[in-house]
Structures are given as structure tokens and as C-alpha cells.
């Protein structure tokens with residue numbers, strides 16, 4: 204039963220007022236929020252100041268708690284250990300170890316969850332997985348779980364597509380994320396489809412030049428909707444990863460008018476439109492949530508804040524609440540101790556004990 208499903212494929216409805224931030228504002232916000240003072244303050248207090256809206260927490264156990272809660276409402280998950288860029292061999296091994304532990308625990312608890320990983324986190328280069336990422340893919344195969352390869356900036360696109368194709372050819376359970384804003388994406392889709400690699404389609408989150416990517420929101424939306432429609436009509440499995448209500452309704456309209464139900468999955472980021480995620484799952488649509496966790500959460504959090512100006516107001520509200528929070532009063536100093544301190548200001552009874 205799918206409750207409020209539309210009854211026929213809909214044309215893309217008219218765009219609403221701009222709810223997301225233009226690129227120049229995103230860049231300015233990212234630059235401001237990652238400058239030393241706010242970065243230090245947020246790292247010091249951030250997970251108590253709103254970051255938990257978007258990040259499960261610093262530890263794997265936090266992410267497991269979220270996966271269990273999502274599972275209880277019929278949603279699957281993809282775990283992502285935050286961290287990107289070149290971590291060095293030790294960092295790559297440590298990320299691989301955390302992911303292997305996650306896979307063990309997901310299998311042990313029988314949870315409907317896999318992984319979503321950034322190849323750069325493992326130092327993967329030139330389409331080669333490298334030992335750390337290969338170990339994760341093999342552990343996923345042994346645990347019967349799936350691994351999505353996140354797509355990073357366009358400098359990584361060819362290597363990530365090659366990597367996904369090679370992993371699939373080796374019988375490893377990998378799919379790849381492709382970004383509708385890149386002009387090259389239709390060609391990449393033809394390559395990965397020919398190799399049988401499952402695809403997750405997103406609009407795209409990185410700052411790219413007009414030579415490689417569409418810049419206007421209308422162009423990006425049109426490209427995204429067109430690719431989704433083409434794939435669903437052809438019955439090619441697609442994880443449609445968007446929070447855009449117009450896109451969601453377009454997908455559900457297509458699904459209701461004959462596209463195969465097992466040919467798609469709706470994917471969301473943890474903390475964005477959670478009510479809508481629950482509604483869709485309750486209506487019986489396949490929903491999977493990307494659950495980021497780990498100590499290196501700040502850059503991811505800043506990107507989520509910068510995407511939407513309204514988030515800044517939430518952050519300011521949280522900061523204000525934190526500033527006026529009731530503080531624990533210091534216990535009154537006994538009269539004899541106060542007298543002693545006036546006489547000998549250096550006197551601290553506890554210090555003399557240690």
C-alpha cells in the first residue's frame with residue numbers, strides 16, 4: 204500500500220521560491236565558518252550546538268544507534284565515516300579498520316545497512332582501489348553488505364568511475380554516485396550501465412567551473428529529472444538521492460505509472476527532511492539514509508549549514524540557547540576556608556593532597 208502515491212507520471216512541477224543558498228553565498232559561508240575561530244569554537248562545542256542534526260556522533264556506536272532507530276521505522280542506512288582528502292597510509296588503514304568493524308556489527312545485528320565511502324579517504328588513485336579500500340570491499344562482500352562509492356570533485360570523477368567498474372568486474376559489491384550537474388555524466392552513465400554497476404544519482408555538491416558543470420539551478424534540476432526519468436523508464440536501478448520535493452514527486456509519479464518498483468530507491472542525508480523520510484517509508488517506498496559519523500565531522504557540517512541560509516538561523520538560535528543556559532553555581536566556600544584563603548591566597552587544600 205502506498206497511500207498518497209500520485210496516480211500518473213507528473214511533469215516537473217513549477218520551482219518553489221529558492222530555499223537553498225546560491226553558490227557565492229555557500230562559498231562565503233564555508234570560508235567564514237572554516238576560519239580558525241569559528242572552527243575552534245564549533246569543534247569545542249559543535250556536537251552540542253546543532254551538529255547532531257546532521258552527524259550521528261563522533262563514534263561508531265553513535266552511528267549504530269541511529270541505524271537501529273532508522274531500521275525500526277522501516278528505513279535502511281549507509282554508514283559514512285567522515286574524513287576526506289589524503290590521509291596517508293596510517294589514516295587509510297584506520298578508516299578501513301573502522302569500516303570493517305562497522306560491517307561486522309551490521310552483520311551481527313542483522314541491520315539493513317551498508318557503507319558509503321569516499322575513495323580519497325583511502326588514498327585510492329588512478330582507478331586503483333589500493334589495499335585499504337580493497338579490504339573494505341572484500342569485508343563487505345563477506346558480510347553481504349553493499350558499498351557506495353561517493354563522488355568527490357571533478358578531478359576524481361574518471362578514477363572513481365574506473366574504480367567502480369573494476370570492483371564490479373572483480374565481483375565486489377560496489378555502486379557509484381554520479382552527479383547530474385556534470386556535463387560528462389550521460390557518458391559515465393553509459394559506461395557504468397554497460398558494466399552493470401548500480402548508480403546513485405545526485406545533483407552534485409562541489410564548486411565546479413561552468414566548463415565542466417551546469418551552474419544554474421534550473422539547468423541542474425532539468426538534467427537531474429531527465430536522467431532519473433530516462434533510467435526509471437528503462438528499468439535501470441537508480442538510487443535517487445535528493446530532498447527536493449519536486450524531484451521526489453516526479454519519481455513517485457513515474458513509479459506509479461509503470462516504472463518498476465524495484466528499479467529505484469530513495470536516498471536522503473541524515474537530518475534533512477526527517478519527517479518526509481518517515482512518511483515515505485511508512486507509505487512503503489524504499490528509503491535509505493546516509494548516516495555520517497566520526498570525529499572529523501566539522502567540514503561536512505559546514506557544507507550542510509552553507510547549503511541553506513535558514514540553517515544559519517538554527518545555528519544562531521542554538522548558540523543563543525547555549526549562551527543563556529543555566530550554569531551550575533560554584534558551591535559556597537566554607538567560612539574557615541575563605542578566611543584561610545584571604546590570609547594565604549595560594550592555599551588550596553586539594554592541591555596539597557595530590
Ligand SMILES: Cc1cc2nc3c(=O)[nH]c(=O)nc-3n(C[C@H](O)[C@H](O)[C@H](O)COP(=O)(O)OP(=O)(O)OC[C@H]3O[C@@H](n4cnc5c(N)ncnc54)[C@H](O)[C@@H]3O)c2cc1C
Nearest residue numbers: 222353354380405407408444445446447470471472507510
Ligand atoms: C544520500 C545522498 C548521498 C549523496 N552523495 C553525494 C556524493 O557522493 N557526491 C556529491 O557531490 N553529492 C552528494 N550528495 C549531495 C547532493 O549532491 C546535493 O548537494 C544535496 O542532496 C542537496 O541537493 P538536493 O537534491 O537535495 O536539492 P536542493 O535543491 O539542494 O534542496 C532541496 C530541498 O532539500 C532541503 N535541503 C537541502 N539541503 C538542506 C540542508 N543542508 N539542510 C536542510 N534542508 C536542506 C530543502 O528543503 C531544499 O528545499 C548526496 C546526497 C544524498 C541525499
